[in-house]
Amino acid sequence: MRVVLDASVIVAAFAAHGLCEVVFEVCLDSQHLLISYELIEEVRATFRKKLHLPTETIAAIVQLLRERCELLIPDAVPHTACRDPHDLHVLGLTSAGQAECLVTGDKDLLVLKTFRACRILSPRDFCALLRKQ
Secondary structure, eight states: OEEEEOHHHHHHHHHSSSHHHHHHHHHHHHSEEEEEHHHHHHHHHHHHHTSOOOHHHHHHHHHHHHHHSEEEOOOOOOGGGOSOGGGHHHHHHHHHTTOSEEEOOOHHHHTTOEETTEEEEOHHHHHHHHHHO
């Protein structure tokens, strides 16, 4: 399955042992992960500003993302597609990569439920979907 993990899910995967970590590992092992430069920069900034991770650790995580994810340029998305304009690049990434799922904890995205052909799911709902398959 072609999957986009938003920045909060990726950050949580490294910041704490829990559901997001499981989602990230499962996606690395058995799904096709999509990422953009914008998403990488959002992850990098969060690690630096909020978690104060060492530069070397951040660089290693970014390298992992670049090696294991398909790097794409997001499609342009109308400003009306989402109530938070900062999320438009994530929706554009799902479109550019023909993603089947966007995994996020962001309420501004979750409220949409779908964007074009992509389901928008919480980490918990994504895990439930994988169990059904």
